[in-house]
Amino acid sequence: MLKDKVIIVTGAGQGIGRGIAEKLAAEGATVVVSDINETTAKETAAAIGGLGVQTDVTSPESVAAAVEQVRAQFGRIDALVNNAGWDKAGPFVESDRADWDRVVQINLYGVLNTCREVLPVMVEQGFGSVVTIASDAGRVGSSGEAVYSAAKGGVIAFTKSIARELARNTVNANVVCPGPADTALFASLGGDNPKLREALTKAIPFRRLAQPSDIANVVAFLASDEAAYVTGQTVSVSGGLTMS
Numbered sequence: 001m002l003k004d005k006v007i008i009v010t011g012a013g014q015g016i017g018r019g020i021a022e023k024l025a026a027e028g029a030t031v032v033v034s035d036i037n038e039t040t041a042k043e044t045a046a047a048i049g050g051l052g053v054q055t056d057v058t059s060p061e062s063v064a065a066a067v068e069q070v071r072a073q074f075g076r077i078d079a080l081v082n083n084a085g086w087d088k089a090g091p092f093v094e095s096d097r098a099d100w101d102r103v104v105q106i107n108l109y110g111v112l113n114t115c116r117e118v119l120p121v122m123v124e125q126g127f128g129s130v131v132t133i134a135s136d137a138g139r140v141g142s143s144g145e146a147v148y149s150a151a152k153g154g155v156i157a158f159t160k161s162i163a164r165e166l167a168r169n170t171v172n173a174n175v176v177c178p179g180p181a182d183t184a185l186f187a188s189l190g191g192d193n194p195k196l197r198e199a200l201t202k203a204i205p206f207r208r209l210a211q212p213s214d215i216a217n218v219v220a221f222l223a224s225d226e227a228a229y230v231t232g233q234t235v236s237v238s239g240g241l242t243m244s
Contacts, residue, residue: 003028011084013040019212057110082132092146107151130173163232172231179238205240
């Protein structure tokens with residue numbers, strides 16, 4: 001389905017990003033594993049036969065260098081998966097402005113930075129696909145994640161805008177919104193609390209948290225030629241927790 005495609009996945013060293021990288025590689029893609037942690041980037045890349053690149057998505061210079069490396073080595077970029085993200089949970093009225101900045105820099109500016117470097121490449125090629133991992137928090141809000149929700153809501157709106165702008169260049173752009181997923185990030189936000197896990201599981205119609213593979217399967221479709229006529233869409237992968 002993705003044979004010979006060159007795909008960049010940000011934040012792919014672990015969690016959902018690694019699951020996405022593994023799925024894309026299994027479908028035949030050459031995956032560029034981008035992560036701020038060089039060790040996990042290279043470990044994941046080695047495991048799937050891809051290229052590991054240390055990248056800080058909050059740094060335009062770091063992103064530009066990574067994209068140039070990919071272009072020099074492969075000559076093109078078929079798809080970009082914006083997955084890098086970070087959150088710190090807590091009531092908004094008790095939140096710290098420094099945390100606001102970090103949440104917005106990684107979750108929103110990270111997407112802007114990567115798209116600003118990759119989209120001109122796709123326009124020049126006359127083809128390409130962008131899949132951005134947002135969150136259902138950006139669609140419906142989430143208690144304790146106000147700034148994260150705002151950043152992810154911004155990502156959704158941005159993606160719809162670039163989908164409109166770049167359709168004439170045969171570049172499509174879509175968003176995948178996971179619900180609660182069984183990852184290290186979720187655990188760090190309180191997901192390792194058995195009571196919270198049980199409550200969330202009961203609230204999800206499928207009665208389980210998402211696994212990275214659940215999100216990866218949808219990303220693989222949206223990054224493929226089979227989704228060539230799909231653009232500007234937001235797909236919730238939440239086991240039915242949110243519906244619209």
